[in-house]
Amino acid sequence: MIAYLEKVFPGMRFNRGVRRAEEGDFDNALKLFQDVIRSKPDMALAHANAGFCLYRMGKAPEAIAAYERARSLAPEDPQHAHDIGCVYYTTGQKEKAFDCFLDALRSDPDHKEAYAALEKVRVDLNIPATDPRLSVVLPSKPATPPPAAAPAEEKAAAPALPPSKAVVKEKEKEKQPPAPPANQPDVVNALVNKGYELFEQGEHEAALSAWNKAVSLDPKNAKVHNNRAAALIELGRLQDAIDACSEALRVQPGYAIAHMTRGEIYASMGNRDAVMREYTALNAIDEELAQQLIELVREMKDQAE
DSSP: OHHHHHHHHHHHHHHHHHHHHHTTOHHHHHHHHHHHHHHOTTOHHHHHHHHHHHHHTTOHHHHHHHHHHHHHHOTTOHHHHHHHHHHHHHTTOHHHHHHHHHHHHHHOTTOHHHHHHHHHHHHHTTOOTTOHHHHHHOTTSOSSOOTTOOOHHHHHTSOOOOOGGGSOOHHHHHOOOOOOOSSOHHHHHHHHHHHHHHHHTTOHHHHHHHHHHHHHHOTTOHHHHHHHHHHHHHTTOHHHHHHHHHHHHHHSTTOHHHHHHHHHHHHHHTOHHHHHHHHHHHHTTOHHHHHHHHHHHHHHHHHHO
């Protein structure tokens, strides 16, 4: 139960937040990212996306605080320093923006967007190209910015989506694991963990495939059946997801997370009576999780309004 809450449920909320942000619904996107942060406080990308929403909502100081938290969690990622610089620049704090773009380039001297932004703010501040700070981070860069580079303020307006390095390459995605012999828990665990990894990257079809293979080897594993339901929800196959939850409950009666997942599906379908049945069953097993289901239903209602 705990493993599912830590890995799959926050991933679902995170993906919803990204979609809300893409749609321009920054207020509800922020709520979703904040919910993810409560479950996974060390997830740098959730803090960064919360910062983006706050920036687009006109809350620059809060946005900077969120981005700074992301940078403290993932100091090796130059994008966080770049995005903080963009917020500083658009609020007129160009000296601080200059320092942030320098920090981004110290982490990645080939970060073209940070370089273009640095050149723009350097010109605005009348900083000479011979400034020693520039020679430290850009010893091999030309004196003029690369062509077609986006200005810093335009970058700040781009949706804060997961970095491309987190996307599974097509060739890798197409690789099929060899058929393992039966009764090998280590193989099942490997497939389950691979499914988590793919799910969090948004590769829901591939995650479902991994979990299908796992459940074929261990058909009485309720957690894997429920994980399949999570992937099926993201793929829009709601009836199949309900069936997967029902199978999880068949092999492990009283499995709280399966009631939670099935309740979420019914809530998204507007089936209030079915949601209350799941809530009643869940409340007898796990009162805290039952309360989360009610809060989820309220959140969906608020979003619909």
